[in-house]
Amino acid sequence: MNEISIPLSELRRKQPRFAGLESGHRACLGCGQALAARLVTEAAGPDVMISNATGCLEVFTTPWPESAWRLPWMHSLFENAAAIASGMEAAMKAQGKSTKVIAMGGDGSTFDIGFQALSGMLERNHNVLYVCYDNEAYMNTGIQRSSSTPHAAATTTSPVGKERMGKRHLKKDIISIIAAHHVAYAATASVAYPSDIRKKVRRAMAIEGASFLQIHAPCPLGWGHDGAVSIEVARLAVQTGLFPLIELERGELTGAMPLRTPKPVAEYLKAQQRFGHLFKDDPRALEELEHLQAIANHHIEIYGLRGDGVDSYDSEGADTVRRGGIRWA
Amino acid sequence: MIEIRIHGRGGQGNVAAAYILASAAYEDGRHSQAFPNFGAERRGAPVTAFVRIAEAPFSRRCQVIHPAFLIVQDEALLHVPGVTDGLLEGGGILVNSTRSTEELKEQMGLEIVALPANALARKILGRPVPNTALLSAFLALTGMVSLDALVKGLGQRFKGDVLTRNTELVNEAAKMVPVGIWKETNHAANA
Amino acid sequence: MPQMLEGSQAIARAVALCRPQVVAAYPITPQTHIVENISKLVADGKLHCELISVESEFSAASVALGAAAAGSRAYTASSSQGILLMCEVLYNIAGLRIPLVMTCANRAVGAPLSIWNDQQDSMAVRDAGWIQLYCSDNQEAVDATIQAYRIAERTELPVMVCVDGFVLTHTLEAIEMPNQEQADSFLPPYNFARALNPQHPTSIGTLVSPDFFPEVRHSHHQALLNAKAEIIAADQDWAKITGRSGGGLLSVEGDPDAKVGILSIGSVVGTLRDAISEFPESGPAKLIKLRSFRPFPSEALLEACAGLTELVVLERALSPGSGGIIGTEVRAALAGVEGAPRIHNFAVGLGGRDIPLDIYPRLMEAVKSPSPATFAIFDVNLEKLPEADR
Numbered sequence: 065m066n067e068i069s070i071p072l073s074e075l076r077r078k079q080p081r082f083a084g085l086e087s088g089h090r091a092c093l094g095c096g097q098a099l100a101a102r103l104v105t106e107a108a109g110p111d112v113m114i115s116n117a118t119g120c121l122e123v124f125t126t127p128w129p130e131s132a133w134r135l136p137w138m139h140s141l142f143e144n145a146a147a148i149a150s151g152m153e154a155a156m157k158a159q160g161k162s163t164k165v166i167a168m169g170g171d172g173s174t175f176d177i178g179f180q181a182l183s184g185m186l187e188r189n190h191n192v193l194y195v196c197y198d199n200e201a202y203m204n205t206g207i208q209r210s211s212s213t214p215h216a217a218a219t220t221t222s223p224v225g226k227e228r229m230g231k232r233h234l235k236k237d238i239i240s241i242i243a244a245h246h247v248a249y250a251a252t253a254s255v256a257y258p259s260d261i262r263k264k265v266r267r268a269m270a271i272e273g274a275s276f277l278q279i280h281a282p283c284p285l286g287w288g289h290d291g292a293v294s295i296e297v298a299r300l301a302v303q304t305g306l307f308p309l310i311e312l313e314r315g316e317l318t319g320a321m322p323l324r325t326p327k328p329v330a331e332y333l334k335a336q337q338r339f340g341h342l343f344k345d346d347p348r349a350l351e352e353l354e355h356l357q358a359i360a361n362h363h364i365e366i367y368g369l370r371g372d373g374v375d376s377y378d379s380e381g382a383d384t385v386r387r388g389g390i391r392w393a
Numbered sequence: 394m395i396e397i398r399i400h401g402r403g404g405q406g407n408v409a410a411a412y413i414l415a416s417a418a419y420e421d422g423r424h425s426q427a428f429p430n431f432g433a434e435r436r437g438a439p440v441t442a443f444v445r446i447a448e449a450p451f452s453r454r455c456q457v458i459h460p461a462f463l464i465v466q467d468e469a470l471l472h473v474p475g476v477t478d479g480l481l482e483g484g485g486i487l488v489n490s491t492r493s494t495e496e497l498k499e500q501m502g503l504e505i506v507a508l509p510a511n512a513l514a515r516k517i518l519g520r521p522v523p524n525t526a527l528l529s530a531f532l533a534l535t536g537m538v539s540l541d542a543l544v545k546g547l548g549q550r551f552k553g554d555v556l557t558r559n560t561e562l563v564n565e566a567a568k569m570v571p572v573g574i575w576k577e578t579n580h581a582a583n584a
Numbered sequence: 585m586p587q588m589l590e591g592s593q594a595i596a597r598a599v600a601l602c603r604p605q606v607v608a609a610y611p612i613t614p615q616t617h618i619v620e621n622i623s624k625l626v627a628d629g630k631l632h633c634e635l636i637s638v639e640s641e642f643s644a645a646s647v648a649l650g651a652a653a654a655g656s657r658a659y660t661a662s663s664s665q666g667i668l669l670m671c672e673v674l675y676n677i678a679g680l681r682i683p684l685v686m687t688c689a690n691r692a693v694g695a696p697l698s699i700w701n702d703q704q705d706s707m708a709v710r711d712a713g714w715i716q717l718y719c720s721d722n723q724e725a726v727d728a729t730i731q732a733y734r735i736a737e738r739t740e741l742p743v744m745v746c747v748d749g750f751v752l753t754h755t756l757e758a759i760e761m762p763n764q765e766q767a768d769s770f771l772p773p774y775n776f777a778r779a780l781n782p783q784h785p786t787s788i789g790t791l792v793s794p795d796f797f798p799e800v801r802h803s804h805h806q807a808l809l810n811a812k813a814e815i816i817a818a819d820q821d822w823a824k825i826t827g828r829s830g831g832g833l834l835s836v837e838g839d840p841d842a843k844v845g846i847l848s849i850g851s852v853v854g855t856l857r858d859a860i861s862e863f864p865e866s867g868p869a870k871l872i873k874l875r876s877f878r879p880f881p882s883e884a885l886l887e888a889c890a891g892l893t894e895l896v897v898l899e900r901a902l903s904p905g906s907g908g909i910i911g912t913e914v915r916a917a918l919a920g921v922e923g924a925p926r927i928h929n930f931a932v933g934l935g936g937r938d939i940p941l942d943i944y945p946r947l948m949e950a951v952k953s954p955s956p957a958t959f960a961i962f963d964v965n966l967e968k969l970p971e972a973d974r
Contacts, residue, residue: 090438122697176640177610177669202611205612205613205616206611208619220616225626415757425758452853452854453855455855455938
């Protein structure tokens with residue numbers, strides 16, 4: 065990149081579609097995380113510094129001596145992306161720079177091993193956007209369960225067997241925990257809704273303080289589907305209510321993408337081999353399907369996804385655009 | 394001692410092929426070892442696995458640098474740099490390919506045999522998984538391990554109907570290559 | 585009857601034979617297959633234990649510690665970054681004299697990030713106070729795991745069984761799995777005298793002032809030194825049951841009259857053994873396999889080195905800014921000993937670089953050097969580095 069004559073803080077306005085993550089990296093076909101990372105860096109613009117946790121993203125983007133990043137980027141360890149980001153942010157503050165820090169990690173590093181550092185960063189309200197790419201398991205090490213793995217999903221450490229039907233425990237409600245830190249902005253998003261991701265990133269970038277974005281990102285290998293249908297699968301997760309798209313500000317629910325006609329969870333689950341055991345002739349399978357449907361129903365209820373309000377029949381898109389798409393661009 | 398290198402793509406059972414071959418050798422009373430050349434590789438990326446088969450016990454664990462034979466699970470890999478590196482003079486390459494042996498031989502100038510393993514597997518197993526067919530053909534070509542032993546090796550991974558169909562595939566694939574043309578190479582390398 | 589098993593698979597089965605009640609699992613390459621295999625055994629009802637999928641290695645070690653302190657036989661495994669993350673807990677476990685066994689699937693420690701084999705990870709925690717046993721093949725890994733529990737429970741010292749990541753964990757080879765009867769006859773049920781128990785309440789982990797600290801440390805150090813006898817006894821008793829010995833603290837093979845010895849540790853020993861046969865013109869040489877690194881077997885080492893004029897110490901780690909780790913300890917053990925050999929200390933195979941058979945003839949050439957370097961990374965390719973960095 066040539067000499068920058070535009071002040072860094074103006075760059076994002078001048079380059080609304082900035083290619084922060086270039087192609088040529090080594091992600092699998094249909095990788096949800098690669099898509100999400102590209103969308104995030106596109107919307108965030110060039111005046112950004114990245115702290116990336118260990119995981120697929122850093123592995124497939126930086127095989128030395130090459131890197132796919134067009135942004136200042138650092139990978140340290142698995143558990144400290146948020147702490148590294150806190151340090152970077154402190155340095156930017158001390159130097160009077162406008163560069164925003166973005167921390168990135170998968171669900172393994174966010175929900176589990178890096179949780180402590182994340183909580184600390186949020187509590188101290190560092191001016192950092194933390195992006196969690198949620199593919200619901202430790203994928204880079206070969207598909208092991210994390211606390212983000214959905215209930216009943218099969219992974220190599222929550223396999224199906226005579227005495228087990230996949231993961232026994234529920235998917236950790238990370239967004240509620242983040243919201244309980246009363247940060248200015250915490251939201252969920254999905255690679256099936258790229259404009260929504262961009263809008264939410266821009267919203268977070270404009271905040272002076274900690275913000276959090278959990279992006280649902282399919283892993284074709286880990287979830288057991290063809291890379292070509294990653295977007296469809298991700299969309300079904302949202303449309304069943306299993307992965308609701310919501311926004312929380314200072315702990316209060318301020319936005320939710322409504323579902324005109326919620327799809328039955330079976331439609332989403334059937335599309336993935338990690339839930340294949342739920343469609344075998346097994347009484348336990350029926351029970352688990354009911355559990356998962358109950359979880360979806362619960363989300364629909366508590367987040368008001370059926371949109372009981374002024375725009376109760378509004379479906380994906382129009383309401384969220386009104387909420388902030390134009391205002392925060 | 395015979396050293397074999399198996400080239401494949403991530404997600405296509407490259408390591409499994411090596412393990413099955415080593416297991417088959419063991420069933421035939423040999424000493425054997427199999428291991429992958431590991432990388433943080435994604436689905437579809439070139440991957441390699443190594444197999445050693447010997448009459449006497451051995452303990453080395455270095456990578457195979459001078460293979461006597463190569464098994465190539467995907468034809469396109471023939472053009473990846475390094476795939477044929479170190480192959481012993483006259484060493485045989487079995488390639489999963491829909492093209493003819495003659496065509497590949499002429500193109501590469503090497504001792505190559507082609508086997509349409511995907512089509513065979515699709516026909517008998519219902520899925521284009523080339524391993525069983527390739528291993529069977531390989532053993533038919535080299536005679537280094539009996540086909541019975543291969544079936545026993547498969548029996549450790551597959552049961553019931555799947556095993557039956559794999560056994561059928563073993564028999565079919567063995568007929569599709571000129572039996573024993575690499576026996577001499579095998580003996581020479583095993584000296 | 586031996587069977588063809590992947591190293592991790594065999595280790596998982598060995599762990600299951602020890603009847604652990606609590607297993608803490610966290611994924612990290614290349615150890616993950618071990619905990620995956622254990623998960624499958626549990627899912628299929630073949631192993632009944634509390635399998636806890638923890639949220640970090642720090643917690644994995646802590647869960648294992650809590651379980652062992654509370655009276656249950658426990659297990660965990662890790663590698664590289666995970667070993668380093670749990671480092672604080674490892675010191676804690678050893679200092680508290682809690683019997684525990686874990687597998688370290690040796691892997692390089694970042695930065696630079698590497699998933700491949702070297703022994704920097706277990707070497708980094710050599711001062712934590714654990715017993716460290718190194719395995720040169722997967723059969724040894726199986727046998728050492730079972731022996732480790734007896735050693736740990738008799739000495740009240742935790743044992744780390746080190747297995748080269750990928751090179752051993754991901755290699756399929758013939759292994760004679762012991763059966764449950766053999767394991768049960770060798771390993772009695774877990775019986776930790778100081779286990780937390782409401783009927784006999786005790787406090788574990790108290791603050792110790794300077795008035796008592798040196799005494800506690802002395803007793804720990806002594807316990808490790810005394811553990812040598814237990815390590816030897818466990819190996820001998822296991823050999824009586826199975827016919828297999830891992831080599832005690834260290835073992836020697838090759839030409840007994842050789843003047844050149846090569847001391848090494850882990851899987852490279854196997855490669856060296858074959859190399860010595862393949863290159864007879866380079867020899868003769870003695871091969872010294874170090875099995876116990878902690879406690880360090882100084883006496884056995886002196887015995888093994890008797891008559892040698894040259895000793896190569898080949899290791900898969902280093903202390904940057906100083907040199908070799910094992911090499912430095914070997915030098916210390918041989919310091920001032922009359923007739924001690926010249927020592928050639930090399931690190932090799934760092935970050936998973938393959939160690940080919942011809943390492944042996946090249947080492948045998950290197951020992952002829954009139955002035956051996958104190959330490960060198962044997963297989964470094966200086967051409968890849970700018971002048972200033974060489």
